[in-house]
Amino acid sequence: MAGWKLIAGVDEAGRGSLAGPVVAACVILPPHHPITGIRDSKLLSEPMREQLFDAIRRTAIGWAVGIATPREIERLNILHASLLAMRRAVEQLPILPEMLLVDGRHPIPNCCLPQQTLIDGDELDERIAAASIVAKVVRDRLMREYDRLYPDYGFAQHKGYATPLHLRQLQRLGPSPIHRRTFEPITRMHTLPLEANQACSKG
Numbered sequence: 001m002a003g004w005k006l007i008a009g010v011d012e013a014g015r016g017s018l019a020g021p022v023v024a025a026c027v028i029l030p031p032h033h034p035i036t037g038i039r040d041s042k043l044l045s046e047p048m049r050e051q052l053f054d055a056i057r058r059t060a061i062g063w064a065v066g067i068a069t070p071r072e073i074e075r076l077n078i079l080h081a082s083l084l085a086m087r088r089a090v091e092q093l094p095i096l097p098e099m100l101l102v103d104g105r106h107p108i109p110n111c112c113l114p115q116q117t118l119i120d121g122d123e124l125d126e127r128i129a130a131a132s133i134v135a136k137v138v139r140d141r142l143m144r145e146y147d148r149l150y151p152d153y154g155f156a157q158h159k160g161y162a163t164p165l166h167l168r169q170l171q172r173l174g175p176s177p178i179h180r181r182t183f184e185p186i187t188r189m190h191t192l193p194l195e196a197n198q199a200c201s202k203g
Helices: 046-059 071-078 078-091 124-151 164-173 195-201
Strands: 007-013 020-028 062-068 099-103 116-117
Touching: 007 078, 007 124, 020 046, 020 124, 046 124, 062 078, 062 124, 071 078, 078 195, 099 124
Parallel strands: 007 099, 099 116
Antiparallel strands: 007 020, 020 062
């Protein structure tokens, strides 16, 4: 990567969740920046992620997010929906980088920029780690908003992941409109009509 000046890190959050969108972020950090503590978002507490998110937004040359909805995840599968969210994040950047560093083994399709994939990139590269933080914070905030719409599922606590609380509420209420109906165990559940789901989730 010698000679490249504007390198963007790209990562996503929410692939393993049972509900809600998958959110990707693309971040271009200055080569020499004052932010300390950037690492894989999964290794950080929520308050640390929020602090670093604010610092990244203030310091980044450019940053953007992209989203793929639960219905797009069902239609495309989670891998292709994640790559779609990544492409949307890149397309929303206010300034185009010279190169993308993409977490994982799959390059972003239909993207004209040079790319390099990096398995476990959020652990190995600060730019990808910064993108992982932005994606995680944005998605967590979205899930807290969904918790206000569907309060009985506990989305603010588990963010849609398969915790015992989430699975109990799923079994009791059936899937909400933001659940991914192609994910187990939702595919094995009786799917209530959308109106019934909304009524149950609003109490």
